Amino acid sequence: MQKIDASEITSGLWVGSAPPVxxxxxxxxxxxxxxxxxEHQPSYDSFPGVAVVRASLVDDGxxxxxxxxxxxxxxxxxxxxxxxxxxxxxxxxxxxxNRSGFIAALTFARMTGCDGKTAMRAxxxxxxxPFGPALTNHQYNKALEAIPxxxxxxxxxxxxxxxxxxxx
Numbered sequence: 001m002q003k004i005d006a007s008e009i010t011s012g013l014w015v016g017s018a019p020p021v022x023x024x025x026x027x028x029x030x031x032x033x034x035x036x037x038x039e040h041q042p043s044y045d046s047f048p049g050v051a052v053v054r055a056s057l058v059d060d061g062x063x064x065x066x067x068x069x070x071x072x073x074x075x076x077x078x079x080x081x082x083x084x085x086x087x088x089x090x091x092x093x094x095x096x097x098n099r100s101g102f103i104a105a106l107t108f109a110r111m112t113g114c115d116g117k118t119a120m121r122a123x124x125x126x127x128x129x130p131f132g133p134a135l136t137n138h139q140y141n142k143a144l145e146a147i148p149x150x151x152x153x154x155x156x157x158x159x160x161x162x163x164x165x166x167x168x
Contacts, residue, residue, distance in 0.1 A: 064140070109150075
């Protein structure tokens with residue numbers, strides 16, 4: 001069986017690099033795959049038995065656009081809900097560091113109610129990528145640091161995202 005480069009962030013939530021095509025992900029227990037690299041978006045049927053969701057993020061040091069932030073917030077809500085239902089979620093990009101780390105940190109914040117900076121530190125401490133440390137993109141980190149803690153676990157509300165300046 002093909003080895004998967006992935007690290008568990010919290011129960012059911014994993015971060016990894018470009019995933020292997022085929023049935024490997026389903027065989028090892030993943031139910032949901034998030035593809036976060038704009039330049040790596042294989043077709044849905046490349047991963048039989050796994051629901052594929054997408055975010056089109058770049059990792060070139062430019063700030064994420066409003067559309068990308070809204071897409072990231074939607075995706076993190078979807079992934080948090082899947083984790084709460086006991087589904088195995090793998091969030092990927094090319095190296096499993098910044099784009100996938102960003103989405104995983106947003107998902108972790110939604111699942112735990114913690115602020116974005118705490119979520120960022122959780123991903124950084126738990127993601128062991130062969131390509132280097134997680135979340136070194138300062139623009140993604142800046143967006144995460146703006147997310148306040150929730151008063152209760154659950155979604156990052158539209159109001160909290162507005163307060164953080166992520167959406168209008």
